[in-house]
Amino acid sequence: MIFCVLGPTASGKSDLAEEISNIFNAKVINFDAFQVYKEINKGTAKPSKELLDSGRYFLYDFVSISDTYDVSKYQIDARKILGESKNKNVVMVGGTGLYLKAALFDYKFLEEEQMPDNFCSDLSNDDLYEKLCLIDPKDANLIGNNNRKRLLRALYIYETHHKTKTEINNNGKNTLLFNDVVFIGLDLERAELYERIDIRTEKMIENGLENEVNDILETNGPSSRALQAIGYKEFFLGLNKDETVELIKKNTKNYAKRQMTFFKHQFKDVKWFKNIDDALQYIMDIKNDI
Numbered sequence: 001m002i003f004c005v006l007g008p009t010a011s012g013k014s015d016l017a018e019e020i021s022n023i024f025n026a027k028v029i030n031f032d033a034f035q036v037y038k039e040i041n042k043g044t045a046k047p048s049k050e051l052l053d054s055g056r057y058f059l060y061d062f063v064s065i066s067d068t069y070d071v072s073k074y075q076i077d078a079r080k081i082l083g084e085s086k087n088k089n090v091v092m093v094g095g096t097g098l099y100l101k102a103a104l105f106d107y108k109f110l111e112e113e114q115m116p117d118n119f120c121s122d123l124s125n126d127d128l129y130e131k132l133c134l135i136d137p138k139d140a141n142l143i144g145n146n147n148r149k150r151l152l153r154a155l156y157i158y159e160t161h162h163k164t165k166t167e168i169n170n171n172g173k174n175t176l177l178f179n180d181v182v183f184i185g186l187d188l189e190r191a192e193l194y195e196r197i198d199i200r201t202e203k204m205i206e207n208g209l210e211n212e213v214n215d216i217l218e219t220n221g222p223s224s225r226a227l228q229a230i231g232y233k234e235f236f237l238g239l240n241k242d243e244t245v246e247l248i249k250k251n252t253k254n255y256a257k258r259q260m261t262f263f264k265h266q267f268k269d270v271k272w273f274k275n276i277d278d279a280l281q282y283i284m285d286i287k288n289d290i
Contacts, residue, residue, distance in 0.1 A: 002082070002178055003283070004100060005093040006263045006270060007186035008256035010196040014047050016186065016276050017093035020283055021056060024089040029081055030059040031094030031103065034229050036074070037065045039216060042209040043231030045200060065216065065226040071102050078103035082178065097262040106175040115156045131155060136164035142265070144258055182286065183270040184279055185263060194253055201231075201249050210235060230255055 003026070005017045021028050030036065034044045038061045046052065052060050058081050063069045082090065082103065092100060101107055120128060129145035135158050143150045154165045188196070213235045216226050227233055234247045263270065273279040 001089050001180040003091045004183045008259045009095050009252060010200050011186040011188050012276050013093050013186060016279055017091045019280055020091045023287060026089035026091045028057045029078060029090060029092045031092055031096055031099040033096040035060050036063045036069060037226060039065050040226045042204050042207050042212040065220055065224050071098055074099050075102040095259055097266055101266055104176060104178055106177055119156055120152055136166050138166045142262055183267055185270040185272040187272045197252050198249055205245055
């Protein structure tokens with residue numbers, strides 16, 4: 001059985017995944033795009049080192065930020081582990097819905113030509129977003145106006161294929177490739193979630209997030225993918241420390257809203273819960289029925 005734990009950042013997904021792993025003696029597979037990187041720790045809320053070293057956790061801390069890693073490579077890695085785990089229990093947990101979609105569904109990637117470096121280089125993120133809204137409002141809403149790379153890719157797909165990414169993606173991508181998949185979602189009350197985000201952000205700062213940002217900058221340079229993540233990119237805007245912390249909190253809350261939009265739009269069979277205790281009771285009911 002494959003248990004998929006969904007939800008916005010700071011909702012308690014990792015704790016729930018660990019509980020399910022213990023109940024079903026299951027391995028845990030990450031589907032968070034930034035937790036795959038070895039050098040990013042303070043700002044990504046990874047499970048503890050003790051858990052990561054337990055032998056039950058997979059696709060965490062295995063890629064260097066100097067290497068290229070994307071959803072198509074993740075699909076190969078995740079499906080390999082799932083294939084090796086037939087007739088065993090697995091928990092998948094993370095916040096990057098596209099990674100989960102690619103792992104479990106009939107999700108095929110376009111073989112794209114290399115996008116020219118100067119493609120739409122004269123346009124701002126807001127310009128790109130407005131342009132995509134006219135072409136493919138559905139995808140624009142999912143991407144938002146901050147992810148320049150995905151905005152450019154969506155526009156480039158349209159220019160080269162004369163079809164939107166949504167039109168191409170609708171072919172087969174709702175076909176689940178695995179049996180016995182259970183989707184469990186955490187959808188906390190907004191006030192509670194925002195409080196958890198605030199507390200977690202403060203804790204990351206206390207644990208040395210700024211020092212980690214500086215270390216990455218020194219060893220990998222300002223173009224590092226790691227430094228585009230929320231909690232990292234805010235340090236390069238010339239703000240003072242308090243302003244930086246508040247911006248991280250704000251951006252994280254906006255990201256949480258986008259995550260929920262994606263999850264609720266792309267995954268139709270999710271059993272949503274307002275707290276971990278109710279979710280665990282649901283899990284125990286499944287165990288008792290087996």
